[in-house]
Amino acid sequence: MTRPSVGAVVLSMGTRPVEFPLAMESLLAQRGVDLEVVVVGNGWEPTGVPDGVRTVHLAENVGIPEGRNVGAAAVGGDVILFYDDDAYLPTDDVVARLVDVLDRDPRVAAVQPRPVDPAGRPSPKRWVPRPGGGGALRPGVVTWVWEGTFAVRREVFDGVGGWPGHFFYGHEGIDLMWKVWDAGYVGWYAPDIVMHHPATSPTRHAVYYRMNARNRVWVARRNLPWPLVVPYLAVWTALTVARLRSPRRLAPWFEGFREGLGPGAGERRPMSWRTVWRLTRAGRPPVV
16 A cells, blocks of 8 residues: 655744754654654754755745745655744654545645644634634634645645745735635634644744734735725734734834835735635635
8 A cells, every 4th residue: 555645844034953853853753654854944044854865955035825825845745844943743653544534635725733832832813724823622624724734735735826925924824725715625723632832922023913904905905806905904914903902012013004005916816706705615715
């Protein structure tokens, strides 16, 4: 019996000397699949990489989505596993179980495990790919995935054009998964498959608020039918103002929003109204 072939993409800036070796150790211990691993050094020449692992050196930090695109192009496999360099797989069958989810249902193009902080800190809501982050233990169809660690069918990933590389950081998972849904597939959340990841705050990145807003505008301009663009952005602007409140945080957010209205969004491929309806039935109408 032929084993599933999986290409694992690990993006790293070389800033996690403790976490990175553990991440690689648990990844290479996976059984039940033919695993090919590539480490993409994002502005870093990869060192201390285990034998048998390929590396790609990017002289400059090209951002998360483009770095992952580079890795996907450099590795084989019918399934691509995107894997954070500070993740950890607590059992040796995590990858095989993710692939099994894809094998059981041809509708499912991407599957996300349940991240758990190894130190017991509360899980961020953004880890659960549902509005409001509810239902952390409930499996089912989802309209986006947490980008840190998940598996996706290669033919679907390549078919929709991969990650929006120019996003650099923020909302690239929504852009990718909306295209996956528009291609006729769905995402799946598998909370019974557990992986470990430290609970960190996205606001630790200095560019968070600006790119969060810019990319939110780009996601809408690239993917939504024109009648939905303004309602989508209006809803998210109102939510952001209510959540952030602080002028110190809102100033860079509105700077990014204005930037998103200018050139740079990239190719516009609006989803069909059928996809709008499917997303709505799945619990995530594309105006919220």
